[in-house]
Amino acid sequence: MSVLTDLKKICTHTFENFSLRSLTTFKIGGIAKYVVYPEQAAQLREVFDYCIEKDLDCFVLGAGSNVLADDNGFDGVIICTKKLNQISKISPCRIRAGAGVLLSSIVRFCAAEGLTGLEWAANIPGTIGGAVVMNAGAFHGQISTVVESVTVYTSGKTEILPKSKLFFDYRHSVFTNSKNCVIMEVVLKLKKGSPEQINANIRQNVLARASTQNVGYASAGSVFKRQGKVIPARLIEECGLKGERIGDAMVSPVHSGYIVNLGKATGSQVSALIKKIKERVFNKFHEQLECEIIFLKGENKCKDS
Ligand SMILES: Cc1cc2nc3c(=O)[nH]c(=O)nc-3n(C[C@H](O)[C@H](O)[C@H](O)COP(=O)(O)OP(=O)(O)OC[C@H]3O[C@@H](n4cnc5c(N)ncnc54)[C@H](O)[C@@H]3O)c2cc1C
Numbered sequence: 552m553s554v555l556t557d558l559k560k561i562c563t564h565t566f567e568n569f570s571l572r573s574l575t576t577f578k579i580g581g582i583a584k585y586v587v588y589p590e591q592a593a594q595l596r597e598v599f600d601y602c603i604e605k606d607l608d609c610f611v612l613g614a615g616s617n618v619l620a621d622d623n624g625f626d627g628v629i630i631c632t633k634k635l636n637q638i639s640k641i642s643p644c645r646i647r648a649g650a651g652v653l654l655s656s657i658v659r660f661c662a663a664e665g666l667t668g669l670e671w672a673a674n675i676p677g678t679i680g681g682a683v684v685m686n687a688g689a690f691h692g693q694i695s696t697v698v699e700s701v702t703v704y705t706s707g708k709t710e711i712l713p714k715s716k717l718f719f720d721y722r723h724s725v726f727t728n729s730k731n732c733v734i735m736e737v738v739l740k741l742k743k744g745s746p747e748q749i750n751a752n753i754r755q756n757v758l759a760r761a762s763t764q765n766v767g768y769a770s771a772g773s774v775f776k777r778q779g780k781v782i783p784a785r786l787i788e789e790c791g792l793k794g795e796r797i798g799d800a801m802v803s804p805v806h807s808g809y810i811v812n813l814g815k816a817t818g819s820q821v822s823a824l825i826k827k828i829k830e831r832v833f834n835k836f837h838e839q840l841e842c843e844i845i846f847l848k849g850e851n852k853c854k855d856s
Pocket residue numbers: 576610611612613614615616617618632650651675676677678679680681682683684685686687688689726728732733734735770771772773845
């Protein structure tokens with residue numbers, strides 16, 4: 552039987568030769584050989600096991616909002632979590648969310664339930680699974696403060712990991728760049744708050760972002776990590792790189808920490824621009840910028856140990 556037939560048996564929402572442009576907010580990338588959308592945790596586990604058994608490259612994708620995909624595509628299986636989108640309240644201050652629930656949906660859910668602690672995430676365009684992997688944050692908030700536990704599938708077993716085992720750091724967790732496990736769901740612990748105040752906080756955060764980060768083009772948000780007091784956007788600007796272009800990849804004139812796709816940017820143009828920025832910043836400030844974005848390319852085997 553073909554891989555496509557096998558995958559379709561596990562998961563009806565399976566596609567062959569699917570453009571990565573349509574799966575990433577950067578709108579960049581070649582063709583993925585297979586894309587599957589599991590609808591239940593059991594399907595997610597089965598697809599993951601199948602990739603290991605058949606030695607197929609595999610990449611777990613949330614909303615694709617922190618990913619730069621290769622122009623040559625991906626000769627393996629993209630497991631897209633977007634249909635794992637169940638959300639429920641499990642105690643007065645706790646909610647459980649499937650890995651693919653969008654942060655914006657969780658923020659709305661919390662506001663309606665009078666739960667505070669996530670307002671900073673209102674318009675970060677990622678899923679909760681991706682947010683845990685990246686320890687996403689903004690306005691002095693970060694996901695690690697509200698995560699209680701994470702259910703993962705790894706080495707053929709399902710495990711519930713408490714926050715103490717997730718080793719959160721700035722835009723980093725135990726899952727960043729790990730290929731041997733997939734997050735299935737997340738339990739968040741919030742605090743009780745007044746819905747009016749929560750909604751006011753959300754509005755304030757959304758307005759603050761609009762004035763500084765509304766870059767008007769496809770992007771993956773900030774390309775580089777902050778390192779202590781080093782703010783990449785400031786260094787990039789001081790190197791005179793605002794508006795710098797390679798093909799259709801451009802350093803945003805609105806926020807120098809973003810690279811935007813003016814329409815037809817390729818992964819290699821973005822990578823070349825990243826290289827140029829790193830070199831110029833290093834030559835001027837002796838600071839080695841580190842990428843926050845994840846590169847989706849080539850060899851990416853899920854491992855069973
Ligand atoms: C306009 C814009 C603004 C942004 N602003 C911010 C911001 O303010 N703060 C911030 O922190 N980030 C920001 N980001 C980046 C991004 O939205 C966050 O990092 C987000 O949390 C990524 O979630 P995602 O679902 O899109 O993950 P993806 O980009 O799909 O994946 C990111 C990584 O997580 C892995 N992954 C995803 N889901 C799972 C899973 N279920 N199991 C295992 N691994 C998984 C992927 O393999 C990949 O390595 C912004 C991006 C954009 C485009």
